[in-house]
Amino acid sequence: MSAAPDPAAPPGAAGVPPAAAGWRGVAAEPEPDEPRGRAFLLLDRSGRSRRLLGALLRPHRAAIALLVVLIVVSAAAGLAIPYLVKVGIDAGIPPLVAGHAPATLLAAVGGVLGAALLQGLTRQAFLRLSGRVGQDILLELRRRVFTHFQRLSPAFHERYTSGRVIARLTSDVEAISEMLGSGFDRVVTAVLTLAGTAAMLLVLDARLALVALLPLPVLVLLTLWYRRESAAAYRRTRETVALLIVHFVESMTGIRAVQAFRREERNQEIFERLNADYRDANRRSMHLSALYMPGTKLIGNVTVALVLLYGGWLALHGSVTVGVLAAFLLYLRQFYEPMQDLSQFYTSVQSAGAALEKLAGVLAERPAVAGPARAAALPSGRGPGGGVGREGVEFRSGDGPPVLHRIDLAIPAGQTVALVGPTGAGKTTLAKLIARFYDPVAGRVLLDGVDLRDLDEATLRRTVVMVTQENFLFSGTVADNIRFGRPDATMAEVVAAARAIGAHEFIAGLPDGYHTRVGKRGGRMSAGQRQLVAFARVFLADPAVLILDEATSSLDVPSERLVQRAMATVLAGRTALIIAHRLSTVEIAQRVLVVEDGRIVEDGPPDRLIAAAGRFAALRRAWLDSIA
């Protein structure tokens, strides 16, 4: 049941699975990353990522200005050195030969040392500052994207897959970090040199300068071509690496099933194909820059030759002096050399741009379950009572038929309600609406009279906690995992919680007790033990409304009893919603709701429903038969 196998009609009327289907199957919804139809991530190519870049750079405006100053000083000091050497030789040596004191020479040597020192200092300052700015930007980007992912709804995550989340936050962020670390200084020097030399060329000889600048439009065209092609190529790189990561993470997470079913060969085949796709995407972008970079070089070299010919011809006819021509050639070389640095930098900008685009796409996702514009408070005075009301709630996933049909239901504060019914009836969906994992399509869900959509997240989560059959353990110790329910709990409280639900014995028996590390996702613990830890967690969280969705399915009967007994105490005075197939779990309920096909078909205290001999009575009989 839950979000349900999306029963949406196949997208598009065609009704034929696209050819790409193969092993991956056909997604019931468009892939988040594939620009298919009105795919949402790549809609806007530049605006969104440019805005993100602007927002990231803005706080560092002052530092960036300082960086430019440092580069200029450093470059000036660097340029001064050959000049000072020339002075030392031209002006310093004659006095020596004449037998005078080496004052000029010493001054020149001192100048070289001073310039070297200045260059060194500014260079070091530049490297440190640019490193810091770059890392600060990365940190900020990581924080933003991480927080945003956490804010997005479970429905988003189901579609997006964890592998893609990981790809965004590792591989894409690294692509950006590569750009930040790649020669910003050389770009600034290149730009300055270009501007300076262009001016010098014009001053030296306007006719020659025009010839020299003639190929610039070609360069612009080449760059435009490169930009278009490489943007597509790098985008493809980001997409293929994401798929690679998704597959990698999935097979490592599911390694047990992989090995048990000898999936290795097939997996390897798939991985190698994805890896080859990634290689091809990389090859395309590398080939593009293998064309672009020598292309700029070629334009520069051809220009030099043209100027040589034209300038030589002019000089032969006495229109320019030999000195001007010689100087012109020197400057021209300086004009086209930095182009290499620029095109190199441009390549990394393109690569980072594709990554930035992906991240900007994530940040542009609106949380489907958004926080309120203005948070309402729960009626105060007695703290959250936990009364739950629902008025005409309807829920459907995608465009499919409703999973739940107009449900009107009121659960008074403190009542323990059991939800029973066949698989796929909509029980979990109903529960998830109360925990606001989803929002209803129509109608509203109220907590103590307040619409859930008007509550801020902190209040909602403090009040309503849902425990499901999947009990995720985070890396860290057992105690850390229990404390997840209430991060500020003391060790004594953690132990008390574990004792209360009967998990203390097994935890105490672990090698380091509560300080035993659970390993990757609790790999060394059994499913039942993980459920016990999850229960201790919820015991500690102590919410006003508690939802248990098949939370004891992996426990043996005595453990389940123990948990139930603890729950009976915990649930006193608390609103609770219990979903269980094993009706033993239901026995602490004061009220039973039978859900079928998205409707509540029976509602009442258990003994009355049994007496009425309806659906619940039948379910219960089947259960009693099964345990007999």
Next chain:
Amino acid sequence: MRSVVESSSLWRLKSYLRPHLRALALIWVAATAGIAVGIVIPLVSREIIDGPVRHGDAGALLPLGLLALGLGAAEAFLIFLRRWTQVRPVLGLETALRDDLYRHLQRLPMSFHDEWQSGQLLSRATTDLSVIRRFFGFGLLFLVMNVIQLGTVIALLLHMHWPLGLLVLGTAVPIIVLSVRFERRYRKVSRQVQDEQGDLATLVEESALGIRTIKAFGRRQHVYAGYDEAARRLHGTIMRKVRLSARFFTLVEVIPNVTLALVLLLGALAVGSGGLTVGTLVAFTTLVLQLGWPVSSLGYILALGQEAMTAADRVLEVLDTRPAITGGPIVLERPRGHVRFEGAGFRFPGAGRPVLHDVWLEVRPGETVAVVGATGSGKTTLTALVPRLRDVTAGRVTIDGHDVRDLTLASLRSVVATAFEEPTLFSMSVRENLMLGNPRATERELREALEIAQATFVYDLPWGLDTRIGEQGMSLSGGQRQRLALARAVLARPRVLVLDDTLSALDVETEALVEAALKEVLSDVTGIVVAHRASTVLLADKVALLSGGTVTHVGRHQELLARVPEYRALLAQDADLDPEGALR
């Protein structure tokens, strides 16, 4: 010893370049020729100015001009040739290494995967490999080119004026000393950066996989705090690396300039005393100036090399881990499915108490045994010993009289199929997920398996069996996922079918239907069924009670119920509770 091993890691990757030797040779030729042409072009310019232009020789202008044009085009072409040719070997190395890493990871046993977070593995398969690629793509080439360039210039200098030449050569000493010291520290810090990046990836992974638990408890801030701390730690470590390399790069750049000042001073004095001509000094200083760029880029390349070596270390760390579970030589041609645990025991590495010890249990061909025990008694571990997802640490497990360790893994794992309690479904089509254990299954077999598992709902999915089911089947309910996992195990047509509490998330009616169908399946295969409920136990011919890490009782359900109080406590719902009363 360790340092020898470490420094050779990068070298050990050389075999990945072997298929590309011809391309590599071409790259080196193109690179060298490119540099040579680059040197010649300015000489031609000079020739034009000094020759035809100065002497008014119009006839020589055109050929020389065309020569410059041709050389310019040749230089661009050589750069193109180098860059284009290097794409294949460089990407080939990266791709092949990644394929091998993945293959190896799939062979490493559960015990390895328990310990290694996938974030750490992923950062090796992506970040580290691209560092290695970058080194082989650019670093190595430029390292050698720079060294050649430096060697040539220094040889020229020595030839021009050996005392000053020696002085220049002498400044190599502080550079080498600095490099060695830098190398040691840089390597440590870059290793730390790479490890911390892996940790960060792990946190990201957990935050995505555990998103619903995080949401359920509203622990966004808590999880964010952990991530932020790790991100800031990484930030700090990278800043240490930045400061270290900033200092090193700067020193490496300053040294040639200081040398230049010394050359100027001593050279001028030598000119003063007549030991040197001004022309030579000019040529000498010009050459020393040319040393600046190769020396300073050497710093950058050395850093890149360090990172590549660290990355190679990290990758080889995984590749060098021997798969602790490898197959034996025997292939079972006609498996009967006679399973015996003979004094089998299991202890997690580093754990004090064994999970299982002295387990003796026999399951005859066609027989089904139910394993019953309290939460955490080792039932799942026991079942994992048969297909060698875990290996016994004492005693042995046999199938048809062969120690499972003597069978090839392929043979063993086609004899045994397990339906896990927590079913792992992959982001693939339903069909692909089902056919994991039997790629040659026909449509009819598929339907049969789905019917047994009561999982025909998949035919109603938008694209039927071709529908992709989300990551871990996220868009399916727990019960639906379990039924698919069951269908998968049934479809594998194993001789030994292990059901690890596979029905826990099913509702009573569905469970009854599944059980009825399973009875059929289990009638002719050997079954090991982990059970929490009496209804599941009834699938079995006999029951083994697991207690205190070993099998304490084997017998029929009714027998144990009557005879063993512990068993009664575990299974009998009515032992201490009367359902009628509870619901009253």
